[in-house]
Amino acid sequence: MAREMLKGNVAIAEAALRTGLQAYFGYPITPQTELLEHLARRMPELGRVFLQAESEVAAINMVYGAASAGVRTMTSSSGPGISLMQEGMSYIAGSELPVVIVDVMRGGPGLGNILPSQGDYFQVTRSAGHGDFRPLVLAPASVQEAIDFTVLAFDLADKYRHMVILALDGLIGQMMEPAELPPMAELRTERPAYALTGASGRAPRRISSIHMSGPEEEAFNRKLQARIGEIRAAEQRSVAHFADDCEVLVIGYGTAGRIAYSAVAALRERGVPVGLFRPQTLFPFPEVALKQAAAHVRAVLVVEMNAGQMLDDVRLALGGRLPIHFYGRMGGVLPMPDEIEGAIMALFEKEAV
Amino acid sequence: MTTTPLEHTLHDAPEAACTCPPEMHAVYEFPESLGEGYTHYCPGCTHGIAHRILAESIDELGLRERTILVAPVGCSVFAYQYFNFDGCEAAHGRAPAMATGLKRVAPHNIVITYQGDGDLASIGAAEILHAAARGENISVIFVNNAIYGMTGGQMAPTSLEGQRTTSSPFGRDVHLVGYPLHMSELLATLQGSAYIVRRSLHNPANIRKAKKAIQTALKVQMAGAGFSMVELLSSCPTNWGLSPADSLKWIEDKMLPVYPLGDYKVNDVVRALDAEK
DSSP: OOEEEEEHHHHHHHHHHHTTOOEEEEOOOTTTHHHHHHHHHHHHHTTOEEEEOSSHHHHHHHHHHHHHTTOOEEEEEOHHHHHHHHHHHHHHHHTTOOEEEEEEEBSOSTTOOSSBOOTTHHHHHTOSSSSSOOOEEEOOSSHHHHHHHHHHHHHHHHHHTOEEEEEEEHHHHHOEEEEEOOOOOOOOOSOOTTOOSOOSSSOOOEEOOOOOSHHHHHHHHHHHHHHHHHHHHHOOOEEEESOTTOSEEEEOOHHHHHHHHHHHHHHHHTTOOEEEEEESEEESOOHHHHHHHTTTOSEEEEEESSSSSHHHHHHHHHTTSSOEEEEEOOTTOOOOHHHHHHHHHHHHHHTTO | OOOSOHHHHHHHSOGGGGOOOTTOOOSOOOOTTBOSSOOOOOTTOTHHHHHHHHHHHHHHTTOGGGEEEEEOSSGGGGGGGSBSSEEEEOSTTOHHHHHHHHHHHOTTSEEEEEEEHIIIIIITHHHHHHHHHTTOSOEEEEEEOSSBTTTTSBOOTTOOTTOOBTTBTTOOOHHHHOOOOOHHHHHHTSTTEEEEEEEEOSSHHHHHHHHHHHHHHHHHHHTTOOEEEEEEEOOOHHHHTOOHHHHHHHIIIIIHHHSOOEEEEEOHHHHHHHHHO
């Protein structure tokens, strides 16, 4: 496959159908709408299901239905729409169904604006719905990574029978850059053993999120937590740059991680001993690799496009062992490389490293 | 008179009983589509009748092995367990959306939602309206008993003017909380709906008509003819504070004048289906 100029939202849509997406349900919201529009044209061409729902509430419950039938299904939205989907997301988690949800984050709270943001970090990693569950969250920093993580998202969802959220900011969704799409995969024809297909020659199957007795609900929760524990142990992903010999480690994901890379690389050219750690999974947070990368540093700087949300996970991972600083921009304002350079240099002075 | 349930009597009957003369035939059998466990419905509640005629209809049309039931939140939250076919349990009001997802990816399945008045006419008003507008090829059993049963008798969107409930203790004041919703009339106005009728479960004659309507709704889906809904006026002795017998009379005296029985939408495709028989 050749590299071609692709917009992030379109690339995710095309990657999803090439990896076997059988049914998409969604509702227009900026800055993810091109994803829906691409599938509106492509899915019918392939004889697959595309449906624009009357709301995000309906869209996620259509996804719930399609997942109950055992097909690869997804939806996409942005913060305000994800808020509406949280009810259905909780039911899906309580029914142990594999689904993929794309959140192209925008400025908030409230209607906010349509500019790139990472303000939904807590929403996708901590509070994706009522009750105890945590989705697996992938955070791409380029169009190519958005494509690769879309393929990975479906595989991980099926592997764990778990919800996978692709969390990107509006910049990755809207940006065009060269990237390579995967080849068209064969559609899965058989349906999984839990799927509702009609009780033909077998006992009836049931899908629900109800466990009426306390002990039964607790046993289900233990099972769910065991799976989340498995995911936590096996699926942490991250990349590090200039980390082996750095004294200050910058930590950022998605667009913030990518801009931070520009700042770190520029400072490295000037001989400043700074490195970058970029989480690719937000849950599970890549704490094992971060602990290693930060083992020899004097201080860390967390850079986000929010008020400091991943910051909590960095604090949990690194304990009180070293100074943890934060630089963030909000409301759809991007941190510029020179601002991050300034924050890094200020840190060298402050921590006297 | 023994209190043994009739189906047990039939099941326990000795083999010899089957060698009956050819002019004799079974007049009552336990529907294959109905589950054998106990339900949690209150004594005198007509959910049991609705379940029974739905199961019989599915059996008679030979649809059991293709059927998927989407249960609501409300008294019938466990309906997906009470039948001998596949089923699932939707979020409150979202059954039509979940059914849409199921039906769109597997059109050969027969997808049925079973919803109460709070589920369908209040919290799920948008989902039912748009499923009907799309002409979604699903069948909806809408059980209207004018009250929230599971949560203990609060006012429903279909509660009658003046009806006393735990959340309208002085009677439903339409100037304060608005008027009852007439869902069959409303959905019948949509181009996408194919078959919308209201029936009642208050006596055997009406129960037979209700069953016939359910069969028609299922046939509409089998033919791919679009959205069908059978509204069933139903009783709630527990939360109405009436005996089962008085509850059936309450349907007749109080509900029928507000919710007239009848065919609200039988489109040309459905008419043609009927004519084929």
